[in-house]
Amino acid sequence: MRPGPGHEAARAGPFLGWGQSNEVRVEGMGVMPVAIITGASRGLGRALAAALAGRGWDLVLDARTAVVLAETAGELSALGGRVVALPGDVTDAAHRKELVAAAQGLGGLDLLVSNASALGAEPLVRLEELMLDGLRQALEVNVVAALGLVQESLPLLRASESGTVIAVSSDAAVEAYETWGGYGASKAALDHLAAVLAAEEPELRVWAVDPGDMRTELYAAAVPGDESGRPEPETVVPAFLRLLDVRPASGRYAAPALLEAK
Numbered sequence: 001m002r003p004g005p006g007h008e009a010a011r012a013g014p015f016l017g018w019g020q021s022n023e024v025r026v027e028g029m030g031v032m033p034v035a036i037i038t039g040a041s042r043g044l045g046r047a048l049a050a051a052l053a054g055r056g057w058d059l060v061l062d063a064r065t066a067v068v069l070a071e072t073a074g075e076l077s078a079l080g081g082r083v084v085a086l087p088g089d090v091t092d093a094a095h096r097k098e099l100v101a102a103a104q105g106l107g108g109l110d111l112l113v114s115n116a117s118a119l120g121a122e123p124l125v126r127l128e129e130l131m132l133d134g135l136r137q138a139l140e141v142n143v144v145a146a147l148g149l150v151q152e153s154l155p156l157l158r159a160s161e162s163g164t165v166i167a168v169s170s171d172a173a174v175e176a177y178e179t180w181g182g183y184g185a186s187k188a189a190l191d192h193l194a195a196v197l198a199a200e201e202p203e204l205r206v207w208a209v210d211p212g213d214m215r216t217e218l219y220a221a222a223v224p225g226d227e228s229g230r231p232e233p234e235t236v237v238p239a240f241l242r243l244l245d246v247r248p249a250s251g252r253y254a255a256p257a258l259l260e261a262k
């Protein structure tokens with residue numbers, strides 16, 4: 001939470017987390033937390049954005065497909081907080097600047113969620129067939145752009161009382177599944193960036209979060225025709241909310257374990 005106009009008056013006691021615990025909305029004071037969520041037009045990004053909007057968070061959302069993003073933003077803005085939807089590609093430095101400027105326009109930045117992701121090959125293929133340009137694309141979106149957005153966001157995150165970065169990871173970052181090598185390598189790199197960022201920025205919380213398999217377009221593109229019934233992304237969101245409420249130490253967390261611990 002950013003210190004801001006009316007901030008002290010709005011808070012009863014020390015910061016306890018982002019639940020409904022000690023946060024008091026002060027009409028017109030703009031004291032609710034602000035998040036940037038990339039890849040928020042559908043899937044996990046959208047589900048998390050909806051949950052935060054329901055808690056009154058102000059949101060800056062992105063995705064490349066403007067019409068889908070606008071539709072999502074329209075629905076989410078009915079839930080509570082302010083929603084700024086900026087279509088664009090996270091690999092575009094000017095777009096990343098625009099996302100952070102929009103957060104600043106909402107009063108600051110408390111949470112950055114790097115959720116937009118590329119597979120590198122659709123469907124996934126074994127390493128012997130993986131196009132090197134596909135691997136470059138996965139690294140560009142999942143690692144380089146994620147770091148670029150962190151770099152752009154750091155001044156605002158450091159100014160927040162509770163600056164937080166969530167890097168959406170995958171079990172493919174730690175398990176050697178056939179065909180998931182390029183994507184998994186990019187998520188492993190993302191995990192490592194998150195771990196080093198946590199060491200370098202001890203005042204922030206930096207969580208790499210493996211959401212577990214979910215029924216989304218990304219999963220369908222990775223493994224077409226899979227009928228094994230993955231859970232909906234909404235079922236994973238409580239794990240993210242738990243992190244925000246409890247604020248454990250920076251580190252790597254898996255959503256299924258967080259959900260079991262509830």
Ligand SMILES: NC(=O)c1ccc[n+]([C@@H]2O[C@H](COP(=O)([O-])OP(=O)(O)OC[C@H]3O[C@@H](n4cnc5c(N)ncnc54)[C@H](OP(=O)(O)O)[C@@H]3O)[C@@H](O)[C@H]2O)c1
Nearest residue numbers: 039041042043044063064065089090116117213214216218
């Ligand atoms: N689904 C799973 O089983 C699973 C498992 C483990 C981890 N994950 C991770 O969970 C996260 C969310 O995945 P999901 O399954 O919810 O995917 P999804 O439903 O396919 O949604 C992906 C979102 O990211 C946007 N996007 C993609 N590339 C982008 C780019 N370059 N710039 C900006 N936005 C971009 C998409 O919109 P546009 O296409 O319009 O840009 C969409 O809004 C990802 O980090 C993924 O790696 C997923």
